[in-house]
Amino acid sequence: MSSSRLTAESRSEALAAVSSEELDILVIGGGVTGAGIALDAATRGLKVGIVEAQDWAAGTSSRSSKLVHGGLRYLYNLDFKLVAEALKERGLLLSRTAPHLVHAQPFLWPLKMPVIERSYSAVGVGMYDALALVGSGGHKTVPLQRHLSKAGVLKEFPGMKDDALIGAIKFYDARVDDARLVLTLIRTAAQYGAHCASRTQVTQLSTDETGRVTGAVLTDLETGTEHTVRAKETIAATGVWTQETQEMSGGSGGLKVLASKGIHIVVPRSRIEGKTGLFLRTEKSVLFIIPWPEYWVIGTTDTAWHEEVQNPVATKRDIEYILDHANAVLDAQLTEDDIIGTYAGLRPLLQPGTMDESKSTKVSREHTVTRPAEGMTAIAGGKLTTYRVMAEDAVDFALGERAKTLPSITEHTPLIGAEGYDAYVRLAPRFAARYGWDKARTQHLLHRYGSAIDELTALIDENPELNEPTETAPSYLKAEVVYAVTHEGALHLEDILRHRVRLNFETRDRGVSSLDEFADLVAPILGWDEVRTEEEKTNYREAMAAEDAAETTLTDSEASLARNEASELRPLAPVVKK
Template sequence: MRTATLGPAERTRALTRMADKELDVLVVGGGVVGAGTALDAVTRGLSTGIVEARDWAAGTSSRSSKLIHGGLRYLEMLDFGLVREALKERGLLLQRLAPHLVRPVPFLYPLRGRGWERWYAGSGVALYDAMALATGHGHGLPRHRHLSRRGALRAAPALKKDALVGALQYYDAFNDDARYVSTLVRTAVSYGAHAANRARVTGFLREGERVVGVRVVDLEEGRGPGEFATYEIRAKQVVNATGVWTDDTQAMIAERGQFHVRASKGIHLVVPKDRIHSSTGLILRTEKSVLFVIPWGRHWIIGTTDTPWDLDKAHPAASSADIDYLLERVNEVLAVPLTRDDVEGVYAGLRPLLAGESEATSKLSREHTVAHPVPGLVVVAGGKYTTYRVMAKDAVDAAVHALDTRVAECCTEEIPLVGAEGYHALWNARARLADRVGLHVARVEHLLHRYGSLVDEVLRLIEDDPALGEPLPCADDYLKAEIVYACTHEGARHLEDVLTRRTRISIETFDRGTRSARECARLMAGVLGWDREQVDLEVEHYEKRVEAERESQLQPDDRTADAARLGAPDTVPL
């Protein structure tokens, strides 16, 4: 394996190399499915490239519920195949592929009726556990258990006494979705893939009917003011993994897609840990779907909604009605209700759902589809975060079917992500590691959960410059070294990349990261070569983004919220 570094020089070199020689597979789209596809292709021995118009995981893959789960509600829909597949993937991620990034989380399901509800819900959770064991990857998580009302209130004292007669507790898993994607990309690069973010595909190269590559604009480096560098990247097979942008990407080849993707908006609230007194997450049934209250460090994530969205895909906006809906639903069971003043952060994401017969997006399929609409082009769409690896496998299977040479079978089930190897040994030695570097053991645990065995790369920055071992002002969950590392190793190019995806400062602080912005930009400047004018510009753009988001969250509906959010310009116009 080579180094897994996504620094500025590596990005430029990747674009040059992709343009120099025809690739076997080029992936368009840097979300979890695109990143997984690049890893699958390169580990089969194929020359592979991946390009992303914005930042890694800038779309759906950084705005999920952060859950790695089988999907209990799909059992109720009798979608046993999807649940079984997702439970197997959950086990692989927890046990083998990414134990440093994916961790178990308990959930409490309050029971409101006596007798039948406990039997009905209990049967579903028992089947869920049994299906996980049947996959061969269900070990490592505690089995579900039945609780009396007293036992449930002991685990979650925040609940109203009259909101339940008892409860069920079961386990799933969670992760930092954006960090997982950037780690996937780094893993693909470590096996020889070429990767470039902020590289927008503006068209497909054609030879007759066949797609033979793409035309890419480098949004970071140009030949002069207003002039962007362009590349023609040729590939034997191009994989379109652009999620909710699938139909837009297909339109570039003037071909009607074999299926359509509809966007469903889901919003989430982030509140401080001390506002909900509980040792467990919660899952609540609503009239439309289910609602999760998910432990998230020193915070809780509350979500989600499920409503159609046909407005701006790059910046889906949460309206005042969305926020009120979540607060009203969660307050139905909380003894001390939450208010708007308790909300630290809000984020909205779009699910890519395959269009079907149902008008309600909550009833559209979470299954995925792979198609070969024209020679040289594979399209993969739909699915859910947890099953990204299966989607990637199916996409590459379709691509290699059209290649002339014999290609190895998928092996990603056996390939840990960078940072996984040696993680458990480092975790066991975390107290000793903390003594060695002079950090509190809680700080080392935080770093291990984010970087795994790559933590040595972060600590090396601190050894070279002890000032980087200081907490970031106004966001002291993070060290200054992590901001620098995001640029040197993780592909961050702009302030927004660091505050919203490499860290989660944008949703974990009441100021939404504005008080940390200038210090972050100063730390980034040394790596990215920014002058004072660029630092000021980055901070200004970020502050306008936060202002626009806050304004959108005061609007009564989707259209007014969308208009308010679009009041802030992108740091890099697309």
């Protein structure tokens, strides 16, 4: 197998490789769907290249609720097939493909009416549990529901308002660091031979005399150089950029999507007293209050976004909406002063009746695969949990009849760090004793790297100073910052702070105070001189100041204008449409 390490050098090698040989499949888009497609295709033995215009997971896939869930609310719409599919995928991630990254998370569903609500809610959650058991072949991957009295709820979650409930149902879903899942998928795809290049934009699709898509022209946004790629099939998994990507093909079919903004706020763990998460129904959708070791993530909203899609941001009204709904049930009344971070993402919602049904296959209520032009497949919709199913559907669709002889095997393919994870959990005391880690540090590292923790300790063995916590973010070791560059493909400080050591929403200053320390660690590895290093730091400071400014505005248009006052370190290039 190939190396799974993503580096600046591996990126250059990938671009050279895709320029010199015809690919079976070129994947456009490095979010969770594109990453899943690259892995699915590579493990079928196909020649695969995947490119992403920004950093891996830079779009929606790093800005989610960070949940792996079946979608309990869909049961109210009787979408049993959809929920069953998602719960099966949840079980696979928890037990087989990514147990180091995905962890069972208990939630309380507060009840306000003693009989009717508890009865129908119990039936719904009971069905949820039953579908999960069926999807896992009868193997229980999370505990089953429990009914709690009011006293039982307050024991589990003392921070609930006394008058906000009469009891609750305790049920389980799972949580995941979304960006880390994407990085792990990309690394696993690379291990199986996929050529992976971030900061590489498709600026033109190549076609033959019949109009069939035969590849693409890529622009290396780091150097400005162009590369021509030949591919038998091209698959676009570009989320809210779907229509723009399709328009480059010159085809008449395709999908239309609406960008829907969802924002989250982050508050310190000490600010809310509770052991579980909360699942709250609102007048529009649901609100999750999700515990992480050092903070709570609270969200989300669901509003149409009509502004520039690269940098969605939260407004003051968005934040107030989240606070109002959380404070309706929390004893501790949160204010804006409690917020240590925010983030906003865009869901690509499929618009019904906008695709050419003769060219498309509806494979789920949530995602659709279509053929906007011969030689090109597009997929949109869906959610993080079902990325693997979406990837399988997209590759099957692109291969057509050939898929019958090359079926997907990702259901049985562990991601990097999953192989042997259970053994590493048992070996944890040895790691802790050897490197002087406490229990919290050891668990933190195992949950981030799994059995790939050996790669991290190899860095430490080579340079013991890397075993020290960073001064500005002591939850992370210096080795983790270096590892982001030597193994996870970070090319810039913003790549590290946004998608690997995620201080952009975990600290009040969005990680700005860590810039000097992190730059000192990675500048020598990336070959930066003083001018380049200052450019990296200045750009990040300006972007974070712009996001702070956006949060003081009331409307999306004002927020977008404020955010885009900061220039992009590597701006996107113009594209050629047919």
